[in-house]
Amino acid sequence: MTARKLTFEIFRYNPEDPESKPHMQEFTLAEEPYMTLFRALNMIREEQDTGLQFDFSCRSAVCGSCGMMVNGRPTLACKTLTSDLADTVRLHPLPAFKLIGDLSVDTGTWFRAMAEQVGAWVHERAPFDPKAVEEPMDDELAAAIYESDRCIECGCCVASCGVANVRPGFVAPAGMNRIARFMMDPRDARSDTDWFDVVSNDDGVFGCIGLMACHDVCPKELPLLEVYAYLRRRALGTAFLKKA
Amino acid sequence: MDDAAEILQTGAVRRTGEGPSPAVSAREARRQVLYELLSGVSGLILALFMWGHMFFVGSILLGEPAFDWLAEGLEVTYVAQPTVVIILALFILHAVLAARKIPAQLRERRRFVALAKELHNAAGEWRSEGEESPLRPHVESWLWIWQVRTGMVMLVLGSFHLVLMGLDILTPLFGERVGIEAATSIARTSAGLVWAYGLLLLCVEFHAGVGLYRLAIKWGGGSRLRRKTLERVEKFIFWFFLGLGFLVLLVLAGWIPPPLAFLLGG
Ligand code: FES
Numbered sequence: 001m002t003a004r005k006l007t008f009e010i011f012r013y014n015p016e017d018p019e020s021k022p023h024m025q026e027f028t029l030a031e032e033p034y035m036t037l038f039r040a041l042n043m044i045r046e047e048q049d050t051g052l053q054f055d056f057s058c059r060s061a062v063c064g065s066c067g068m069m070v071n072g073r074p075t076l077a078c079k080t081l082t083s084d085l086a087d088t089v090r091l092h093p094l095p096a097f098k099l100i101g102d103l104s105v106d107t108g109t110w111f112r113a114m115a116e117q118v119g120a121w122v123h124e125r126a127p128f129d130p131k132a133v134e135e136p137m138d139d140e141l142a143a144a145i146y147e148s149d150r151c152i153e154c155g156c157c158v159a160s161c162g163v164a165n166v167r168p169g170f171v172a173p174a175g176m177n178r179i180a181r182f183m184m185d186p187r188d189a190r191s192d193t194d195w196f197d198v199v200s201n202d203d204g205v206f207g208c209i210g211l212m213a214c215h216d217v218c219p220k221e222l223p224l225l226e227v228y229a230y231l232r233r234r235a236l237g238t239a240f241l242k243k244a
Numbered sequence: 245m246d247d248a249a250e251i252l253q254t255g256a257v258r259r260t261g262e263g264p265s266p267a268v269s270a271r272e273a274r275r276q277v278l279y280e281l282l283s284g285v286s287g288l289i290l291a292l293f294m295w296g297h298m299f300f301v302g303s304i305l306l307g308e309p310a311f312d313w314l315a316e317g318l319e320v321t322y323v324a325q326p327t328v329v330i331i332l333a334l335f336i337l338h339a340v341l342a343a344r345k346i347p348a349q350l351r352e353r354r355r356f357v358a359l360a361k362e363l364h365n366a367a368g369e370w371r372s373e374g375e376e377s378p379l380r381p382h383v384e385s386w387l388w389i390w391q392v393r394t395g396m397v398m399l400v401l402g403s404f405h406l407v408l409m410g411l412d413i414l415t416p417l418f419g420e421r422v423g424i425e426a427a428t429s430i431a432r433t434s435a436g437l438v439w440a441y442g443l444l445l446l447c448v449e450f451h452a453g454v455g456l457y458r459l460a461i462k463w464g465g466g467s468r469l470r471r472k473t474l475e476r477v478e479k480f481i482f483w484f485f486l487g488l489g490f491l492v493l494l495v496l497a498g499w500i501p502p503p504l505a506f507l508l509g510g
Pocket of ligand 1: 055056057058059060061062063064065066067076077078079
């Protein structure tokens with residue numbers, strides 16, 4: 001079998017440079033067996049254009065730094081095999097984030113701001129006592145919390161979400177997932193009424209219009225649709241069953 | 245530049261956090277739940293009504309006498325009169341509430357459309373064979389765009405139709421008596437309304453089908469199996485009512501005779 005010749009159309013733009021204009025640049029590369037986009041991009045940078053900007057760190061779908069638009073879908077470049085792609089590979093940076101240059105975006109600022117907005121840390125019920133025996137947690141609950149903690153904050157869901165793309169305050173799928181995680185946690189002091197103000201508005205769960213893209217593109221296959229439905233039902237319950 | 249570049253031209257970028265303080269007051273939050281609930285429930289009622297409606301106008305398939313009998317029955321029992329008023333009110337309520345979600349600015353809408361199109365077309369640029377397919381095809385964003393578009397068409401044609409029906413039911417303006425009659429309906433439809441109604445029918449069935457599917461996912465979650473089932477149900481309902489609707493339209497336009505008239509010995 002002869003190797004395919006892959007054409008890469010890569011988005012180029014350096015916002016720091018006033019001369020730079022957004023454009024697509026073409027590169028060609030011979031495909032190798034089991035080639036990932038990580039390998040392909042590194043080869044292009046080494047052999048063809050040393051100025052090409054993109055991010056990688058773990059190369060194993062764990063750190064979440066290599067999210068980009070690959071042929072129209074946000075995904076992790078390090079876990080994408082070129083064999084899954086058509087002969088022409090279009091690469092763009094993730095939308096909705098601040099562009100650093102070419103394929104590199106700043107997801108950190110976004111996630112930091114979101115985390116502050118939703119208070120994405122355990123609000124302790126009582127000061128931590130290192131000598132006390134730890135309270136046991138139900139297996140099922142622990143598993144559910146662990147499931148949502150699998151989020152690596154790569155930003156693919158945010159990029160795929162129409163709403164997050166036009167509304168900067170929207171906490172987006174990743175934020176919803178965080179909220180649900182702390183809502184479930186019995187160690188967290190916040191009550192449903194506390195959460196209600198954060199969840200039940202257009203920057204919270206009701207900003208979601210049910211596009212479902214987040215669920216479909218999530219590289220970690222998190223059950224985001226379930227998360228949303230869970231938050232909706234909790235908000236409904238709080239509104240009608242609890243006196244605030 | 246292609247669509248993806250278009251997406252990147254403008255956009256939401258979060259620069260600083262708003263802090264952990266509550267984003268809205270509890271009162272406002274309660275109002276938001278209410279809006280969301282009303283928008284969903286009004287949509288649900290309208291969709292259910294449309295199914296009932298389809299069976300009622302479907303009586304024309306049995307011939308004009310059956311249609312007239314049913315129409316008069318609903319009018320002398322005073323079912324039709326309040327219904328047309330309530331449906332018109334729900335229709336407006338739903339339009340207002342659902343429109344909250346449409347981005348206000350043109351460039352935001354362009355961005356929305358470009359993103360949805362990219363995600364939808366991606367399936368053609370991925371090969372993903374093999375058993376562990378990394379690609380989960382995604383069409384729902386694109387369907388949402390069309391929900392808005394069909395909604396706009398319905399706002400115009402649906403209002404027209406509702407007002408026309410209101411006049412027909414409540415005033416002696418059309419036909420020989422106050423109320424809906426097969427003869428006047430056929431006259432109107434065959435005179436050219438059939439085209440408007442054909443378009444309206446298509447929009448209604450699409451909008452209601454996708455809307456119900458989305459509503460179920462939004463409140464019920466969508467484990468993969470459930471979502472697939474819902475999708476199938478949605479498709480079936482869509483084609484069933486579209487088919488039935490077009491058959492009714494063909495009869496009302498006078499292009500075919502009532503196909504089930506023989507059941508009543510006609
Ligand atoms: S490089 Fe870490 S997720 Fe891809």
